[in-house]
Amino acid sequence: MKNNCLFCAIAAGEIPSTKVYEDDEVLAFLDINPASEGHTLVIPKVHSEGLLDTDDEVLKALVLKVKKIAAEVKTKYNADGFNILQNNGEASGQTVKHIHFHIIPRYDGKPLKFLP
Numbered sequence: 254m255k256n257n258c259l260f261c262a263i264a265a266g267e268i269p270s271t272k273v274y275e276d277d278e279v280l281a282f283l284d285i286n287p288a289s290e291g292h293t294l295v296i297p298k299v300h301s302e303g304l305l306d307t308d309d310e311v312l313k314a315l316v317l318k319v320k321k322i323a324a325e326v327k328t329k330y331n332a333d334g335f336n337i338l339q340n341n342g343e344a345s346g347q348t349v350k351h352i353h354f355h356i357i358p359r360y361d362g363k364p365l366k367f368l369p
């Protein structure tokens with residue numbers, strides 16, 4: 254597995270994912286254990302662990318892509334809203350140590366399957 258990192262391996266296509274969006278810098282794919290229908294993860298292709306060690310330019314581009322992809326996901330799944338979640342460190346519930354933003358579509362009257 255690339256860099257011994259699951260999301261680097263997904264970005265490299267070594268492990269399959271259900272792609273939502275891809276360009277040279279960013280990949281978005283469906284979460285394998287979705288908290289709601291359309292739960293999407295957005296990652297940079299370059300590895301960093303969390304918010305604090307991510308290069309500022311990478312982060313700026315990533316956040317703008319999160320905005321664009323969130324709009325597309327909201328429309329595609331006809332969601333009423335969405336949560337953005339980004340965990341840092343085991344204490345926060347981070348299980349994959351490659352920075353990722355969760356886009357979790359929300360539907361009126363429907364609770365999340367879990368709250369990380």
Ligand code: AMP
Pocket residue numbers: 259270282283284285286287294339340346347348349350369
């Ligand atoms: P976090 O708790 O913020 O580190 O979130 C990691 C997320 O990655 C969890 O919501 C997992 O369900 C998800 N996940 C783990 N392995 C995969 C995979 N192979 N493909 C898609 N999502 C995954």
Ligand code: ZN
Pocket residue numbers: 256258259260261262299300301350351
């Ligand atoms: Zn990685």
